[in-house]
């Protein structure tokens with residue numbers, strides 16, 4: 001993969017474990033390898049953003065303040081991120097920012113001062129890939145147990161975890177170390193800035209997530225994302241089967257691709 005200028009991450013079930021309608025910062029748990037993967041990108045100078053559907057706001061299930069608190073916790077554990085773009089709308093609002101629409105990706109790229117086509121979007125469901133595609137960005141899917149088989153099959157690239165995805169993104173990085181430093185034994189040095197684990201990733205190709213300040217959470221007006229905004233936990237449909245957003249609900253996936261309560265497999 002040609003080295004991108006920025007990597008945009010979905011939030012729930014990509015950067016942090018999905019907790020339906022979570023308004024509690026104490027419930028934020030990073031996904032495996034997230035910290036290491038993000039730091040690897042930062043060391044290489046890539047800019048990082050978060051693009052997140054947060055329809056809980058539009059559904060009246062969470063307050064913006066609650067979401068800001070959760071996002072601040074994500075930032076404290078995994079950040080700082082250079083840009084946040086969140087969609088606060090409910091699916092029926094017909095906005096242009098809710099993934100799979102391209103608005104969040106376009107907005108995050110704008111905030112970062114890069115072109116969407118110079119971005120990679122890493123997410124866990126098909127709508128993340130579709131948003132990337134619609135915006136002209138590249139997509140890398142890191143599935144969870146709730147990712148649908150057809151979403152995996154149609155993804156431009158699939159990696160088994162975040163570290164593999166980041167290694168894939170960095171694979172063609174011209175600054176990538178070409179040789180293993182002469183060391184008696186592998187292991188981290190001082191601040192851990194060694195090989196970065198840039199060895200070819202154990203991923204498998206299928207064909208082919210603000211700056212600390214200024215987290216203005218915009219209004220709920222349809223038509224635009226919350227620039228730098230941190231929105232609420234996503235909508236979680238209660239009915240069984242796929243929802244209007246094409247996501248599975250009822251203990252498996254919810255309206256924004258989130259696990260229903262207790263539904264997250266280990």
Ligand SMILES: [Mg+2]
Nearest residue numbers: 010012013124
């Ligand atoms: Mg997700």
